[in-house]
Amino acid sequence: MEKQAKIYVAGHRGMVGSAVIRMLERNGYTNLIVRTSSELDLRNQQAVLDFFEREQPEVVIDAAARVGGILANNDFPYQFLMENMQIQNNLIDAAHRNDVKKFVFLGSSCIYPKLAPQPLKEEYLLTDSLEPTNEWYAIAKITGVKACQAIRKQFGKDFVSLMPTNLYGTNDNFDLNTSHVLPAMIRKFHEAKENRNVPVTLWGSGTPMREFLFVDDLANSVLFALEHVLPEYLYNVGTGEDLTIKELAETIQKAVGHQGEIIWDSSKPDGTPRKLMDISKMHHLGWKHTVALSEGIAKTYDWFLANQQDYKQVKL
Template identity: 55%
Template sequence: MTETDGPRVTDEVDYTPGPLNRDARVYVAGHRGLVGSAIWRKLEGEGFRDLLGRTSSELDLTDREAVFAFFRETRPQHVVLAAAKVGGIMANNTYPVEFLSENVRIQTNVIDAALETDVERLLFLGSSCIYPKMAPQPITEDALHTGYLEHTNDAYAIAKIAGIMHIQAARREYGKAWISAMPTNLYGPGDNFSPTGSHVLPALIRRYHEAVQDGATTVTNWGTGTPRREFLHVDDMADACLHLLEHYDGPQQVNVGTGSDVTIRDIAHAIATVTGYEGATEWDTSKPDGTPQKLLDVSKLAHAGWTARIGLEEGLRSTYAWFLDHADSVRQ
């Protein structure tokens, strides 16, 4: 992309979705993370033969020159942008500068390098936290930009909104057939089980597991337990990503979820059962609850022909089994 190329200013993209060539080079940015590793497994299982990934020690995505050099050397045909700095309420609320700055730099570098090297298909992965705190439930894609964000993760949300706008701008100015997907709360193998940096579900798995190991009779969780959350297994998310790449094209982000939610109390009880914890559960109401409810409207995704397959109980049991199998190596 140079000044002499000139922009292609258009509201329409001349692209018809269809099966991706299994011999095409696909770069999965963030291929070691929760989402990226699931997408890598999915693509491998679907017969993709030229997958490309780099760890953060091999390629620092906040280093603009390094990212451009990588794209010029490898020339991927398709890109899945799953790399991000992520964390739970405490991490987001404590380090808003880092969550905003690092994510904006990662996204901008990858998307700009993809523009320069003429990547055909790019899928940007965001988060359901982009929607207003008090958005009508279930949340449709049209709710974006209609209200105030949840303050505990507003910096991360703004970074993801910037990514959506970057994709839309690339479509409008350069005619790129690039898309964005907004997943709900994800969980599964490869998750971060840190007591301070993880999201609610893996944090609860670790908390109840350690309570069983220690013989504790009481577990204390943050907040009131009344907020409602939707949980999607990461393998379902990976399946949805490939489906969107092959069946959807449009400027608007697509919600990815199950279409149903549970209270935090419900999920805590389910995890206690899965881990074998039989003690009491208490709630520290001095800690923040976050958004009261965050249920995605997934009718756009259903219209594109995809629905979630892995039930919550099945997903929790398989995730806990993975946690036990990888107790020595999970991110803690």
């Protein structure tokens, strides 16, 4: 990939998109195109087509999506299904129509069946039913994967899908109504510490196992996909290591310095029992993560401390 290649990063202000921008700039890519949602509504097909015809990007990285945790997925199923399909379908179709050389589609490990064998292999896609608490987002992302695969199969174009495990890091979302588990825990433990180390109540039993990838490592996998021709249409991106939610909570509690009790509310859903990614395909090609979980949590907490004025304090 030439350093002057015209690269459009969709969703550049989100956690993933901003990490991709930082990674590309650090590695000498200078011709980057971005648009805010107010400048370009990716749900509007004609607006997206007009943008592609005008700008003619050579590469597209789709990091744009409506995202959230269990609560947000459960409360807004229609938006999570429809808006994500609108965004990705408009981008994929416009890229195809305008002869984009390379398209990198970013999804999520939730595309795999709830009770699939562990670790999750790419070939497990569509072999069983999904986790009900986030099936709307998962179905949308599956259609994106299959659309890229169809273009690859029918037209021979370099459209590839990267499916990361649970992400966290710089520029994460710490809104307790829409955030994922790791940033939500960081905020809860921090605010409990600030409130004389009151107890922290967390959802579920603490027994499900999860894998977490620092967002800069995902950005590095995107860079890897740009600079190499990946022979298959779908690749898992993760660490290949997981831990229980209880262990995660204790790790974050220690990093934050909270001294109080952890209470588990077992009346709340756990979600999928385990989601560990098989990342052997990416390892075989030469990519591997570099940021350990403890290091990534420390970096994420530092970023939260520097930006917490953006979040209203919650009652605990």
